[in-house]
Amino acid sequence: MVLGAGDDAAVWAPPAGRALAVTQDALVEDQDFTRSWPGPYLLGRRALVVSLCDLAAMGAQPAFCLVTFCAPPATQVDDVLAIQAGLCDEALRVGCSVLGGDVSRCDGPIVLDVVAGGTVVPGAMLRRDAGRAGDVLLVTGVLGRAAAGLRLLTEPTAAEGIAAADAERWRRAQTEPMPRLVEGRLAAEAGVRCGGDLSDGLLADAARTTGASGCAAELWLDAIPVDAALPSAFPTDWVELALGGGEDFELLLAVPPGEQQRLHTAWPAHLAPLTEVGRLTEGAGVRLLDSRGGRELRPPAVRARHFR
Amino acid sequence: MVLGAGDDAAVWAPPAGRALAVTQDALVEDQDFTRSWPGPYLLGRRALVVSLCDLAAMGAQPAFCLVTFCAPPATQVDDVLAIQAGLCDEALRVGCSVLGGDVSRCDGPIVLDVVAGGTVVPGAMLRRDAGRAGDVLLVTGVLGRAAAGLRLLTEPTAAEGIAAADAERWRRAQTEPMPRLVEGRLAAEAGVRCGGDLSDGLLADAARTTGASGCAAELWLDAIPVDAALPSAFPTDWVELALGGGEDFELLLAVPPGEQQRLHTAWPAHLAPLTEVGRLTEGAGVRLLDSRGGRELRPPAVRARHFR
Numbered sequence: 001m002v003l004g005a006g007d008d009a010a011v012w013a014p015p016a017g018r019a020l021a022v023t024q025d026a027l028v029e030d031q032d033f034t035r036s037w038p039g040p041y042l043l044g045r046r047a048l049v050v051s052l053c054d055l056a057a058m059g060a061q062p063a064f065c066l067v068t069f070c071a072p073p074a075t076q077v078d079d080v081l082a083i084q085a086g087l088c089d090e091a092l093r094v095g096c097s098v099l100g101g102d103v104s105r106c107d108g109p110i111v112l113d114v115v116a117g118g119t120v121v122p123g124a125m126l127r128r129d130a131g132r133a134g135d136v137l138l139v140t141g142v143l144g145r146a147a148a149g150l151r152l153l154t155e156p157t158a159a160e161g162i163a164a165a166d167a168e169r170w171r172r173a174q175t176e177p178m179p180r181l182v183e184g185r186l187a188a189e190a191g192v193r194c195g196g197d198l199s200d201g202l203l204a205d206a207a208r209t210t211g212a213s214g215c216a217a218e219l220w221l222d223a224i225p226v227d228a229a230l231p232s233a234f235p236t237d238w239v240e241l242a243l244g245g246g247e248d249f250e251l252l253l254a255v256p257p258g259e260q261q262r263l264h265t266a267w268p269a270h271l272a273p274l275t276e277v278g279r280l281t282e283g284a285g286v287r288l289l290d291s292r293g294g295r296e297l298r299p300p301a302v303r304a305r306h307f308r
Numbered sequence: 309m310v311l312g313a314g315d316d317a318a319v320w321a322p323p324a325g326r327a328l329a330v331t332q333d334a335l336v337e338d339q340d341f342t343r344s345w346p347g348p349y350l351l352g353r354r355a356l357v358v359s360l361c362d363l364a365a366m367g368a369q370p371a372f373c374l375v376t377f378c379a380p381p382a383t384q385v386d387d388v389l390a391i392q393a394g395l396c397d398e399a400l401r402v403g404c405s406v407l408g409g410d411v412s413r414c415d416g417p418i419v420l421d422v423v424a425g426g427t428v429v430p431g432a433m434l435r436r437d438a439g440r441a442g443d444v445l446l447v448t449g450v451l452g453r454a455a456a457g458l459r460l461l462t463e464p465t466a467a468e469g470i471a472a473a474d475a476e477r478w479r480r481a482q483t484e485p486m487p488r489l490v491e492g493r494l495a496a497e498a499g500v501r502c503g504g505d506l507s508d509g510l511l512a513d514a515a516r517t518t519g520a521s522g523c524a525a526e527l528w529l530d531a532i533p534v535d536a537a538l539p540s541a542f543p544t545d546w547v548e549l550a551l552g553g554g555e556d557f558e559l560l561l562a563v564p565p566g567e568q569q570r571l572h573t574a575w576p577a578h579l580a581p582l583t584e585v586g587r588l589t590e591g592a593g594v595r596l597l598d599s600r601g602g603r604e605l606r607p608p609a610v611r612a613r614h615f616r
Contacts, residue, residue, distance in 0.1 A: 009362045011433065012327060013328065019310050021319050022320065022374065024374040024409045026419075028413065028414045031415075068334045102332050104336045106416065108414065108417045113376045115332060
């Protein structure tokens, strides 16, 4: 960093050969969080995590962030400090300097708006538009946990009959998401050129990738890494939770078939595992099949996300 | 730009030898604007201008911006499009790419939060902390117009007895501020190393500069370029308007005395004029004198700016 917070603007320069990846995401009270959930510390952390997930999806290394905080005068100082602590702890964990921002009174909902900047090698980053028909589609991690956690948090009766360990795992997936930064960087370094996050859910984000890449996709339901306890806990809508819920913040990668083995070999066991879930194909749109070469399923409803 | 809006993050790299100056500013309804003022087009423009003024104060060349827009569902589409048009027209005028952002529902005030990035030469930018005792203090332009315009807009009876041309000039200064981008860059290129904006008013911003530079300042009231019609229109509080109102968005520079003449010579006549308004001195704090070497005045009250 050339000049930190305190002047009219902060000044920063990327290391030689690297460019800036920059993204902005707002969390708005009663849309993205409530007074009681996830609590001020985890809210501050989450405000940065949602932008870090976008950086992960580019294969970027986090470098800095700026934060705007708008709140009504009655906001408790302890809550403000806890929000700040949550954000700063996460920034420290991932090596991200807090370079500035703005604070304003707002006689309404709390708004936390974060800009995160990271560095990428311009020729070796993960892009939405770099997929080609024939590419293998891979996801990181396990899907459906965060959506199940949100269900338990918003409909307390939904937890009846669910094992405590399952419920706890799902609630934590929702309240303490982990940005897949190491996974994104490793994929980019290993030569993957097409990637994106799953913040709108696998179906919606596969459609974004195919739209940008000018091709179609098929997804194989039986291959998708869904949390093992999800189908029995939510027998009528586990597919919707796993494919429509986005807040697992996992990554979707597309790689030419010849490179898949090399990527799996380079992938350390301690990272979120890579799972093949389908293919890019000629055409347009995303089809859901019950299995590879199997019959086509009607895709589940994707829950509306206000303006988006 | 390496990769524009549409992917998980935008990617941008500064030209060789230049660094990124980055700043974030939010405009919040009923704090910084109202439904009726300044109107959606000028609001969109202003949302970018307040950040551009910070870039001007670094001597930066604008490069990109990101915008978060939060609004209630009842917001008229025409208003949203007008806000966007105002912002995009200003971005185009100053050569700034709109790289992305976020849109969210907010059941409360409209919030427009803009991040602007520009480029600077790290060794040749305007910093708050580069002033030294003995430096000459210079301001660009004319002070007090925007604060007078705000008075006329918020207290319509204040316009009684004021010439229409004066009232119009002051209202426009408030609703259509101009970022001093060319002036800031020229100052940096001419070797000025200490500068900041006047967004909180000359008294407050002189105090920021002296605090960062570890010195004191004296300001000479009779030397300050106040709009000529202001004292007769506001006989009891013209000094407060000129020294406490910040929204003229002019610049404050500090230069060693030996460099002042060279800067004036290099300054084109079509730019906002430079005026010597005081000196940096040993010590701490900002003193207001009636003239150079004259008697000390009690500084006017500086209006509170909510959280800041």
